[in-house]
Amino acid sequence: MMRHLLLPRCGPLRHLSSPISLPRLAHYKAPTPPAPPTPPKPPKKPVSFTFHDETWEDPYSWMSNLSDKVAMRHMDVYMEQEEKYTEAFMSDTERLQSKLQSEMAFRMTPELSTPPIKFGPWLYYRRVEEGKQFPVLCRRLASLNEEFISNKSPSAGFDFVSGRRIEQKLIDYNQEAERFGGYAYEELSEISPDHRFIAYTMYDKDNDYFRLSVRDLNSGSILSKPQADRVSNLAWVKDGKALLYTVTNNNRRPYRIYCSMLGSDEEDVKLLEESDDNVYVNIRHTKDFRFVTVNKFSITTSKVFLINAADPLSGMTLVWECGGQAHCIVEHHQGCLYLFTDAAKEGQPVDYHYLLCSPVVVSSSPRNWESVFIDDPDLIIEDVDFNDTHMVFIVREGRKFRICSVALPLPRGKGAVYLKELNPHFLPLPKYVSQISPGPNYDYYSSIIRFTVSSPVMPDAVVDYDLSTGMWNIIQQKNMLHERTRILYGTTSSASSLANASISKRSGSTDEVNVKDDLLWNDLSEFYACENYDVSSHDGVLVPLTIVYSRKNKKENHSPGILHGHGAYGELLDKRWRGELKSLLDRGWVVAYADVRGGGGGGKKWHHDGRRTKKHNSIEDFISCAKFLIDKEIVQENKLAAWGYSAGGLLVASAINSCPDLFRAALLKVPFLDPTNTLLYPILPLAPADYEEFGYPGDIEDFQAIRKYSPYDNIQKNALYPAVLVSSSFNTRFGVWEAAKWAARVRECAVYDPKRPVLLNLTTDIVEENRYLQSKEAALEAAFLLKVIGS
Numbered sequence: 123m124m125r126h127l128l129l130p131r132c133g134p135l136r137h138l139s140s141p142i143s144l145p146r147l148a149h150y151k152a153p154t155p156p157a158p159p160t161p162p163k164p165p166k167k168p169v170s171f172t173f174h175d176e177t178w179e180d181p182y183s184w185m186s187n188l189s190d191k192v193a194m195r196h197m198d199v200y201m202e203q204e205e206k207y208t209e210a211f212m213s214d215t216e217r218l219q220s221k222l223q224s225e226m227a228f229r230m231t232p233e234l235s236t237p238p239i240k241f242g243p244w245l246y247y248r249r250v251e252e253g254k255q256f257p258v259l260c261r262r263l264a265s266l267n268e269e270f271i272s273n274k275s276p277s278a279g280f281d282f283v284s285g286r287r288i289e290q291k292l293i294d295y296n297q298e299a300e301r302f303g304g305y306a307y308e309e310l311s312e313i314s315p316d317h318r319f320i321a322y323t324m325y326d327k328d329n330d331y332f333r334l335s336v337r338d339l340n341s342g343s344i345l346s347k348p349q350a351d352r353v354s355n356l357a358w359v360k361d362g363k364a365l366l367y368t369v370t371n372n373n374r375r376p377y378r379i380y381c382s383m384l385g386s387d388e389e390d391v392k393l394l395e396e397s398d399d400n401v402y403v404n405i406r407h408t409k410d411f412r413f414v415t416v417n418k419f420s421i422t423t424s425k426v427f428l429i430n431a432a433d434p435l436s437g438m439t440l441v442w443e444c445g446g447q448a449h450c451i452v453e454h455h456q457g458c459l460y461l462f463t464d465a466a467k468e469g470q471p472v473d474y475h476y477l478l479c480s481p482v483v484v485s486s487s488p489r490n491w492e493s494v495f496i497d498d499p500d501l502i503i504e505d506v507d508f509n510d511t512h513m514v515f516i517v518r519e520g521r522k523f524r525i526c527s528v529a530l531p532l533p534r535g536k537g538a539v540y541l542k543e544l545n546p547h548f549l550p551l552p553k554y555v556s557q558i559s560p561g562p563n564y565d566y567y568s569s570i571i572r573f574t575v576s577s578p579v580m581p582d583a584v585v586d587y588d589l590s591t592g593m594w595n596i597i598q599q600k601n602m603l604h605e606r607t608r609i610l611y612g613t614t615s616s617a618s619s620l621a622n623a624s625i626s627k628r629s630g631s632t633d634e635v636n637v638k639d640d641l642l643w644n645d646l647s648e649f650y651a652c653e654n655y656d657v658s659s660h661d662g663v664l665v666p667l668t669i670v671y672s673r674k675n676k677k678e679n680h681s682p683g684i685l686h687g688h689g690a691y692g693e694l695l696d697k698r699w700r701g702e703l704k705s706l707l708d709r710g711w712v713v714a715y716a717d718v719r720g721g722g723g724g725g726k727k728w729h730h731d732g733r734r735t736k737k738h739n740s741i742e743d744f745i746s747c748a749k750f751l752i753d754k755e756i757v758q759e760n761k762l763a764a765w766g767y768s769a770g771g772l773l774v775a776s777a778i779n780s781c782p783d784l785f786r787a788a789l790l791k792v793p794f795l796d797p798t799n800t801l802l803y804p805i806l807p808l809a810p811a812d813y814e815e816f817g818y819p820g821d822i823e824d825f826q827a828i829r830k831y832s833p834y835d836n837i838q839k840n841a842l843y844p845a846v847l848v849s850s851s852f853n854t855r856f857g858v859w860e861a862a863k864w865a866a867r868v869r870e871c872a873v874y875d876p877k878r879p880v881l882l883n884l885t886t887d888i889v890e891e892n893r894y895l896q897s898k899e900a901a902l903e904a905a906f907l908l909k910v911i912g913s
Contacts, residue, residue, distance in 0.1 A: 323356075577699060683713070
């Protein structure tokens, strides 16, 4: 730990009339400032590689040689040096870090309870007990809690009116942490349809896989079987009397499906084993628990099979097959199968998802699928959810997200129709919605659908939408103005001015709230401005750019700023309001988001135009947005930082290689920095989606593109690079050696400036699961930016 620098105490104050001796200027010598810390220099052990007739040298290849014990000892020493270097550079920011962490931790105070999820007769929720690190999974009968408020009332599930304990503890994750070496990281959890059991998987840190357990909810004991390792999917069958699960091989490819009969001493039955190393398998049950769908997919084909949940050993029926890797989700409703997919139509690729339907029982083969809706480029369906009486759609008009519902069953005999012809009911939403995420929605027979609305200027709002009445209700949302959280179920619990406001509203034909409803959403646009721009990229394509700033604290023409980017896997850029960014916004920073190609929100073509041989488009888009911010004086020149997570780290690092003088600082979080070696010689298993995204080295065009955009292979020599903080973890899919190799090479090639260091911040814990570590990491990052850029 670094010691605080202590200043000597001042002596007693002299009386004003006392003579004061002033030192002569000639004899005064200013104290010598401490020398800046020196970055570590790891040993260079060049290794040559040749592929596609191209030869290159990697001086730091030894860092990824996990089987070489000598190399790993050197790596341990080097990591310790990096840690000390980072501590030394950041030592004068300890007070600032402490202040920032206090601000952020206050905003990140864990909710006492998650919003209850109604499933059958029960309300399921997780709550935090005082003094405990991990939550407890609980349930209570909904009939006893129609007006349940998920705070401390009733405390620990005790009803002081009736004198009854009405809460049942299901899983204490603090006890799970004792089973798994101090970690309580759950990936999957499924309640059986009869509410007797819960199947869940916990991360086994020592073995680096997820382990399946099934717990009896009445006795609290863990069943002797099934207990399996490397489990990746779960699905209940036979009304909760049996469980299907998939397991992965040593390369993390899901390839086997087992059926376990609960209470039976017989071994679990293997239903499927996929021998093709290029084919992946997953399972899911339909929402009514009538069927289990089995998806088998590779880069060349996608298939969906159906298993009768009442008789899981009766075999699988093929219901869908298409060429190429496609997104295929099958649901069942009253004798009809619905398929939501983005598969090619008549051999032609499509730019969107669409919905098909087919009867469960068919007399002919192959099965005939009919389109439900006529394609409408003005109203793109992004996601769909079902219950027994309605279908709910998340739709997009341009870059604007909306949510609507239509009644089931759909009209038959008319063929495909436009969605608008079914008179969908739209929910009123705030103005700057960046994403709508569906909730768990386990209960097929519930009229309530849950979803989360996200915005750059509004804390995430969890909303319950009653499809039978059209009423909607905000059940959880942080109130950043009062630094409190509103968690509601049935009645309001906020003590703020919102307490007297009705939070139930009826949906209608419009999707934006009235001005008087802004308070209901805790919308912050009165205090933080959100502006959208279209930025022309290198080829004339317009790239959406979103900027957020404090109306009170923004400094005209002098503001520092940070530009976020991701641009991979067709995923939406995370533009949600984040409490830790408030600390920068309130200090006059501009926070910007570049929706570059390769990401989501613009259809399949937008994604494909930023991957593989077209990855350079993502990088050029990001650079164009950065230049726009400076050229339009939104951010002051030489005060722009960049931020990228995982594949976004590759985007930012590649942009820095192209224009190192464009950025003053950068934050790279668990970044992907060495694609040449990672894709050619993977140490950690990669999925087909990774190669589809970044390229197949065996394809010469892909290989040449990888070599051109690879951050590690294209560091400019004798260029002045920005200050960079690289955060990595020993528990990440991109090994810590990628960050270490890149940092060493930048220092080796770039111009050395002690005010522009390349720092490594290494953690051994899963930060996402620990709010204290989250605030600590965020405070370090903000302090780094404030130190190297200023505010």
